[in-house]
Structure formats: structure tokens, C-alpha cells
Amino acid sequence: MADNATKPLRIAIAGLGTVGAGVIRLLDTNGALIAARAGRAIEVVAVSARDRGKDRGVDIARFAWEDDMIALARRDDVDVVVELVGGSDGPALALSRAALSGGKGLVTANKAMIAHHGLELAEMAEAANAALKFEAAVAGGIPVIKGLREGTSANVITKVYGILNGTCNYILSEMEATGADFAAVLAEAQRLGYAEADPAFDIEGVDAGQKLSILAAIGFGTRIDFPGVRISGITAVRAADIAQADALGFVIRLIGEADVEETSQGPRLLQRVRPCLVAKGHPLSAVDGPTNAVVAEGNFSGRLLFQGPGAGDGPTASAVAADLIDIARDEVGAPFSIPVANLAALPPAEPGHRTERTYLRFMVKDRPGVLAELTAAMRDGDVSIESLIQQGRSSGGGEVMVAMVTHEGREANVTRALGLLEGSGSLTAAPLVLPILPR
Numbered sequence: 001m002a003d004n005a006t007k008p009l010r011i012a013i014a015g016l017g018t019v020g021a022g023v024i025r026l027l028d029t030n031g032a033l034i035a036a037r038a039g040r041a042i043e044v045v046a047v048s049a050r051d052r053g054k055d056r057g058v059d060i061a062r063f064a065w066e067d068d069m070i071a072l073a074r075r076d077d078v079d080v081v082v083e084l085v086g087g088s089d090g091p092a093l094a095l096s097r098a099a100l101s102g103g104k105g106l107v108t109a110n111k112a113m114i115a116h117h118g119l120e121l122a123e124m125a126e127a128a129n130a131a132l133k134f135e136a137a138v139a140g141g142i143p144v145i146k147g148l149r150e151g152t153s154a155n156v157i158t159k160v161y162g163i164l165n166g167t168c169n170y171i172l173s174e175m176e177a178t179g180a181d182f183a184a185v186l187a188e189a190q191r192l193g194y195a196e197a198d199p200a201f202d203i204e205g206v207d208a209g210q211k212l213s214i215l216a217a218i219g220f221g222t223r224i225d226f227p228g229v230r231i232s233g234i235t236a237v238r239a240a241d242i243a244q245a246d247a248l249g250f251v252i253r254l255i256g257e258a259d260v261e262e263t264s265q266g267p268r269l270l271q272r273v274r275p276c277l278v279a280k281g282h283p284l285s286a287v288d289g290p291t292n293a294v295v296a297e298g299n300f301s302g303r304l305l306f307q308g309p310g311a312g313d314g315p316t317a318s319a320v321a322a323d324l325i326d327i328a329r330d331e332v333g334a335p336f337s338i339p340v341a342n343l344a345a346l347p348p349a350e351p352g353h354r355t356e357r358t359y360l361r362f363m364v365k366d367r368p369g370v371l372a373e374l375t376a377a378m379r380d381g382d383v384s385i386e387s388l389i390q391q392g393r394s395s396g397g398g399e400v401m402v403a404m405v406t407h408e409g410r411e412a413n414v415t416r417a418l419g420l421l422e423g424s425g426s427l428t429a430a431p432l433v434l435p436i437l438p439r
């Protein structure tokens with residue numbers, strides 16, 4: 001310990017893309033401040049990426065280069081490996097295993113790897129008494145892992161929810177601002193760099209699900225269960241839904257939510273990601289563009305809101321560097337706050353008996369009797385309708401939109417009512433079901 005205080009923390013960086021180059025830029029810019037706060041310098045010793053000759057906007061000629069990034073984990077002059085390559089398996093995982101099994105610390109921004117292999121890596125870290133840190137894996141620059149792992153660690157966390165994917169939030173808030181449809185806004189988001197060329201992971205909710213599974217594990221002291229996250233993305237949301245939600249006093253946001261429910265069979269973990277109607281005036285309704293926000297409810301802290309940029313080189317590098325400062329200060333501890341052996345393995349909750357208000361949207365044939373068919377299904381499913389809106393009739397017997405808001409009722413009843421409409425020749429598209437987020 002006394003030795004550490006005088007020696008720099010020596011790091012190797014694998015991956016010199018958006019985040020990797022950002023970390024180098026941050027350490028160059030704020031190095032003196034970081035050394036003062038960490039009690040010692042943080043020094044980049046070696047780096048690796050695919051293309052040695054690529055211009056990365058930062059000088060990497062001063063660092064040792066490894067063609068094979070696994071070699072970074074074997075270097076005697078490296079204390080901590082920083083994995084900024086990405087991908088749940090493949091080279092990122094091989095490097096992470098090599099670093100931890102060799103007793104080196106590991107800092108990563110890789111949510112996919114932590115969601116799939118976080119427990120195995122944490123066990124390796126605990127066995128080797130090495131650090132494993134992943135602040136940047138959830139919500140970019142927002143210190144939400146620290147918030148849950150340290151700031152609220154004296155609380156029972158009863159609920160964690162929020163906006164965890166900047167791409168979806170950008171698309172939904174742009175659709176709201178411009179009235180444009182999903183495909184047009186997605187194309188624009190790709191042009192501006194807010195969406196990947198292959199946006200599936202983001203728009204289908206997988207990325208938000210991975211982050212939610214990490215937050216749930218830390219917040220509730222449970223084993224990560226990414227396969228247990230119920231996920232639906234935003235691809236079915238139409239401009240007309242956004243306009244209808246607006247008229248009703250709501251915006252639409254992709255929300256990840258997790259809680260632990262006590263049942264007669266024991267505790268159950270609910271994790272789900274779904275587009276929701278959020279009342280204007282709710283703190284999450286004002287979260288626009290690529291911003292992320294996480295709400296955590298603690299039994300003594302009350303409701304806490306963490307908000308800020310969820311991605312980008314600067315914010316993400318800031319989170320990576322904060323992890324490095326912790327390691328330089330020897331502030332380490334169990335990666336998931338509780339040692340892996342003591343994390344609870346909770347079965348997934350079945351939410352059917354829970355109650356909520358719901359927005360339902362149907363695209364139906366413009367012909368007599370359709371409205372009666374829809375309302376009969378609601379009646380037979382025991383769903384009580386609070387309001388029903390039929391949008392202007394189309395000309396020539398085409399398609400019309402019918403939107404409903406239900407009174408608070410059991411989720412299973414909505415599922416039952418929709419089941420009664422399955423196969424109906426009146427529907428021209430699958431119904432859209434958007435829960436209304438409670439205040």
C-alpha cells in the first residue's frame with residue numbers, strides 16, 4: 001500500500017476507438033489533477049487495436065504497441081488492463097479473462113460482456129484479489145454504478161428504472177419534435193452518429209436490457225439475469241402514437257424498470273424494457289435527445305435521479321477514468337458490491353397480476369362493426385376503458401387508427417383481451433400496448 005502511493009498506476013488500453021482515444025485525451029488533459037486526486041499518476045504504458053497506422057487524433061507513438069491485445073495482459077509493466085473493444089465474447093472476453101486470471105485489474109465499458117459474463121469475471125477478480133470496474137458500461141458519463149454501489153449502499157433499493165438507451169431516446173424525442181415517422185428519424189440519427197449502422201441492439205431494446213440487468217444486480221444484490229429481462233423495443237411506435245400521446249398529455253420513452261417482488265413462493269426479480277407513456281411533468285418526460293436518466297428508490301434515501309450524457313467519448317472516458325482513480329486509491333471491493341457467492345439467485349417475476357393503466361393502439365379496417373369488436377374484446381377481457389379515440393376516417397374503406405387508454409387494471413386482463421382479437425380480420429397490424437408510467 002505504502003509502495004503504491006509513490007508509484008504510478010500503469011495501464012494498458014485495448015481498443016482505441018471513440019472511448020479508447022477519449023480516455024487518452026482525458027488523461028493527457030487532466031493528468032495533473034487526476035494524479036493529485038488519485039494520490040499518484042495514472043500512466044498509459046501500452047495500447048492495442050486492429051490498425052496500428054490509423055490516425056486517432058491522439059499521439060500513440062509514445063506507448064508500447066501490441067498487435068495481439070492479449071499480450072497486454074501478460075506485460076509485467078502493466079497493473080490494470082482497460083478493455084474498450086466491445087462485444088460480449090470474442091477478444092474482449094479473452095483479454096478480460098487473461099487480465100484477471102493474471103491478477104491484473106480490469107476496467108471495461110462493455111455492457112454486453114458484463115451482462116453475459118459479469119459474474120464469472122467478478123468471481124475471477126475476487127479470487128485474484130484484483131479490481132473489476134465497469135462504471136462506463138451503464139449510462140456513459142453518469143456515475144450510476146457508483147451511486148448504487150457506494151452512495152446508496154446503506155439502503156434497501158426498492159426500484160430502479162429509467163432511460164438507458166440514448167439512441168432510442170433521441171429517436172423518440174425527434175419524432176415528438178418533428179412529427180416524422182420512425183424510419184426517417186432513424187436514418188437521420190444514423191447520419192448524425194446517434195445510431196449505429198446496425199441499430200438493432202439499440203432500437204429493439206437489447207442494449208437497455210443489458211444495462212438494466214447490471215443495475216438490478218448492483219441495486220438489489222442479485223445475480224445478473226440478462227436472459228430474464230422482458231424486452232420490447234421502439235420499432236412499432238408510429239408518429240401517430242406520439243401525436244396521440246401528446247394530445248393525452250404524455251410523451252413516449254423507452255423505459256427499463258426493475259424491482260424485487262415478495263411473493264408467497266419467495267422473492268422474484270422483475271426486469272423489463274418497454275416503451276411507456278410518461279406524463280408531461282414527470283422528471284423522465286423532460287429527458288430529451290441522447291440523454292440518459294436513472295431513478296433509484298432507496299428506503300432511506302428516497303427517490304434519487306441520476307441524469308446526463310449516456311454516451312460519447314468525453315462522458316464515457318470520464319467514467320473509465322473515475323474507475324482508474326478508484327483503483328489508484330486502492331478503493332476496490334466486490335465488483336457487484338456483494339461477493340458473487342452471496343448474491344441472491346432470484347427467479348423472474350410474473351407480472352400478470354400487477355396493475356397499470358395502458359395505452360392501446362389498433363390499426364383496423366375502416367368498416368362498420370370494428371369498434372364494437374374491439375370494445376367487446378375489452379369487456380370480455382375485463383379491461384375497463386377510460387377513453388377511446390378514433391382518428392379521422394380514411395377515404396375508401398382503408399385503415400384507421402383506434403387508440404384507447406384503460407383504467408388501472410391487471411396486466412393479464414389486457415393480454416387476455418388482446419388474445420381474443422388474435423386472428424381477427426379487422427386488424428391490419430399487431431396492436432401496440434404501451435403502459436403508462438406511474439408518477
Ligand SMILES: NC(=O)c1ccc[n+]([C@@H]2O[C@H](COP(=O)([O-])OP(=O)(O)OC[C@H]3O[C@@H](n4cnc5c(N)ncnc54)[C@H](OP(=O)(O)O)[C@@H]3O)[C@@H](O)[C@H]2O)c1
Nearest residue numbers: 015016017018019049050051084085086109110311312316
Ligand atoms: N461510444 C460510446 O459512446 C460508448 C458509451 C458507453 C460504452 N461504450 C462501450 O465502449 C466499448 C468501445 O466502444 P467504442 O464506441 O469506443 O467502439 P469503437 O469506436 O468501435 O472502437 C473499438 C476499438 O476496438 C478495436 N478493435 C475492435 N476489434 C478488435 C480486435 N479484434 N482486436 C483488436 N482491436 C480491436 C478497434 O480497432 P481499430 O480502431 O484499429 O479498428 C477500435 O479501436 C464498447 O464496449 C461499447 O459498448 C461505448
